[in-house]
Amino acid sequence: MMRKILIVDDDQKTRTLLKAYLEKNQYEVRLAHNGESFLAEFQRYIDELSIVILDVMLPDTDGFALCKTVRHRSNVPIIMLTASSDETDRIVGLELGADDYIAKPYSPRELLARIKAIHRRTGIENTSAPRFYRFVGFTLDTVERSVVDADGSPVTLTGMDFQLLKYFVEHPGDILDRSVLCEETRGRDVGPLDRSLDVQISRLRLRLHDDGKQPILIKTVRGAGYVFSADVSVSNV
Incomplete structure (x- = not known):
């Protein structure tokens, strides 16, 4: 199963921390710092990604716009990161096609648990089950x-x-x-x-x-x- 994850977040410390933590847990991680770099990486690895993680607040666009673009091009699972406690952000993300969301602040351990849960649900099917x-x-x-x-x-x-x-x-x-x-x-x-x-x-x-x-x-x-x-x-x- 592919275990390549693309993360966009404008905070360098957060990106570095997540990359190190996820790679320690046997994931391949690609990083982007804004919408433009994310779309370039996404287009490059579109057929290899198992999950994309989108920060809602970015300097040149927002995670909702990226979510919409990703969903038009791919069915890859999407996790959104939101600093807002307002339910509206979560609902908008889900309506645009996101698969899960995490409210900031969050721990890398929580994000890893969400990633693993999605990978369990989207992994190789039991061969004894009907196709x-x-x-x-x-x-x-x-x-x-x-x-x-x-x-x-x-x-x-x-x-x-x-x-x-x-x-x-x-x-x-x-x-x-x-x-x-x-x-x-x-x-x-x-x-x-x-x-x-x-x-x-x-x-x-x-x-x-x-x-x-x-x-x-x-x-x-x-x-x-x-x-x-x-x-x-x-x-x-």
């Missing part, structure tokens, strides 16, 4: 980590969106509570006031053309969680 999951014209491929519709057109999903959908199709008809879904997609539970899962569910419904007001695929079970109600078939071909 393909098919439902209402869609096909989810666990090896290619892709989803196509009935016409064979790709469905654009973030890494976290894919993991959420994969968990749904693995458990059709089961009522899944918020804590389980957050654990599967973020590696941790979230507080009752955190709307990040709701944003992600809404985004996933939109990608699957599932009416948010009267959803057919992903239904809300009030007070209990969510249920994936479509029939799912599995195969390896």
Whole structure:
């Protein structure tokens, strides 16, 4: 599995610290100090990266703009670093396609834990598990980590969106509570006031053309969680 990480942060001390810490834990790290240098590095290593880490506040742009650019070009997982305690920053990042966020100040150990959680979720699949999951014209491929519709057109999903959908199709008809879904997609539970899962569910419904007001695929079970109600078939071909 590729373990190359690209980090953009305008603080040299932070960059140096993270690089040393992550390399000690067997990751290859590329660094950028602003948006321009990040985009150059991203274009150079786009097919080799396993995660990109974006600081929200940068001297020549912001992490949200970079997040949007990355998501237009790649499905690589994105972790955003925000100094704001305002929930708005986190929601905006998730809506633009980020997979996780960390509020500053944070420890390198916490960042490493988030990276490992994403790598566990996006690593090599168990070969005994089915490769393909098919439902209402869609096909989810666990090896290619892709989803196509009935016409064979790709469905654009973030890494976290894919993991959420994969968990749904693995458990059709089961009522899944918020804590389980957050654990599967973020590696941790979230507080009752955190709307990040709701944003992600809404985004996933939109990608699957599932009416948010009267959803057919992903239904809300009030007070209990969510249920994936479509029939799912599995195969390896």
